[in-house]
Amino acid sequence: MPIEQQSVHLVAATVGFLSLGLLWLTVLWGTTLRVGWGLTRVRHQTLYGVHQTMALVGLTLGLVHALAQLAVPGGPVHLLDEWVPFTNGEDPLGVGLGVISLETLLALTVSVLLQRMLGYHRWRMLHISAYLAFTLLCGHVLISGSDAQSAGVRLLVAAGWLSTLVLRVATTYRAAALPKLVAERLAARLRGRQVLVNVDPGRCVRFGFCEHEAPEIFQLRGDGRLTYRPAVPTGHVEQVIQAARVCPARAIVLSRPATTVVMSGDPAEV
Template identity: 30%
Template sequence: MFSRLTVLAAAITPHDSGVRQMAALSARLAYVMMCLTLCWGVLTATGWVRRTTGRQALRSGHMVLATLTLAFGTLHAAAFTFLDEHFSVVQLIIPFVGPTRHAFGIIGLELMFAVAITVGMRKLMFYRNWLRIHQLAYPAVGLTVIHSWFGAAANGHLSLLWLAGLTLLVPTVTITILRFLPVETLARIGLVEAEPVGPTGPTDDPGGSARTQRINVSVDNQRCRRYGICQAEAPQVFQLTEDGRLHYERRPDPRDSAQARAAARACPTRAIELRENTR
């Protein structure tokens, strides 16, 4: 085994060694940026950080991180074409032509590019279709993480990934899981405040719970910027039409009240107002 490793090490030329170092560095930077992009995107979509900075700053920060992820990921893939025994373009863009561990990275990076392309087509698509494509970023990150771990194991860098990779991956996975938990669960464990529905606080009516309480919904058109976050949180209450107009249920079904509250909390411009329906 030792003699085999010695032969393999001797077969690597100084040129290949430099290219491999560049590929490894770009891969690590892409991994870091990918985790930060996902975390920042979730924090932006949920509105959890809207109080510390403006919406435009949040959106710009997410786009910058995503662009850096794609740039470093592309650099990592392109580096393999400069090896003495280089990969062909076909091997770099078509999954499973080469080793399986590379296929995970190829699919993940291509999904990320698909998401990035559709960002510029937001106004040309129905919001729900656009949202489904945008959510492909979650499996793309998962596939890329698998590729990173397999690659680190194959290249003998697994110890580094255990230390640095887990440090970034654990909070990324945690924040993503929290993104999809029900609002009631988040309020119960103390991560979000159980905000009152109206200006005078929640009702003491014993006939209904906070989850099924009947509410009235109104939207300030001067504040609303049609980002579509409300529709993502409460699609039964808020709908963005193809021409960019927002339609919403003024008196939604009590079963949708929790989702309406989540939409009001997530709205970065605070355009949604909820009031108790006393009738």
Template identity: 30%
Template structure:
């Protein structure tokens, strides 16, 4: 479960796409998610079959009908199942709404972790499981914190490299029926979007709304020349683009 969360963060940010490729990251996340659901459902069904500490079908599927730790486990597992089913709805709903729903995986994982911790305490296994539990939880917590930390904070901490200064911003539009405008105006770092790759999912807007804006008519409006303060947001958007359509490039004047 924790590995699924970590791999999902890698999928969203693209931090390791140079090592494995984007498709491999996505496939790995889906495989880990399937294993997580299979393990969680099997864990719940086993309690129906046990002679000792057995639970009814209602007890493993309806929250708030038993102990608090059972409720956390049921809620966490059912949210994960709903998120998995919601993956197929991505093309039929607004991407930002779908993304917010998908991000419910973070509290779902937290619920299951607390459920596991309380269960180990109740069964007297905490002394056996605490080391392995912390080993699995620590990377997930660390990556989650980094995932939601503003890019400018990561730059100050030395985890991201700052980009060179740029000239004042200019706006550009990406029209679905036209090729992107790649004008060159002096030596600077420009943001360019490949119209052939861009599918207008809106991930760049979620990462850096001050630089990218998805219009109602399907065009993507973006800042071609971000200033120094916004450059970190452009880097985050470029890393997060699943289609690798956003590029930061240095151009020279003619």
């Protein structure tokens, strides 16, 4: 390989492995966020900020890796190959998997801007495709990566992919069962009693997930401000509990009115 190709190849390979590592951490971090790990000890914005930052940096490095392939003098990858999957003449499968993976991850990044339009549940279901994209990315590295032919590197890539699969499977039951159990217990305690709602304006990010779950209680106005009924009717308690559970900023607080009030002051003055 000529010295010019070696230099560009070294840059592309280094950036590519850095991108793979950051995207692996992003998937693991997102998986733990599904079940609310750390939300009671760390600010919600901090956890999601770290997740989004790792994803953006990882995707940026992935784009740099793709562009570096075009800079290889006389290289086998052309511009069309990086937009249309499986069109590369020398390595259609490996390059095609990388293209699909990168395009899927870019689409997921754009979907963050459409959370309010999609709704919380549909957006979460769409986000599951991140696991497929990471699987394709690992396949791209194993098939096309000339520096991934050694047994050690292949084992490391396979271990990273397997760790995401194991963590996903291990947290699926917890993610599905725990919030439902908490909601059922809370609904049982509040059933038949008046429930009060308070939304912290400093934490509310106005995605509209609460309106999607309980439109009779929460309404997002055209000017972007949220209006809500502070007293919840008995028939809407479970919907409000669900709205509080899916709120990404944990801005909704439920409470019950006091049943006993102790007045202050000297009894002799009464």
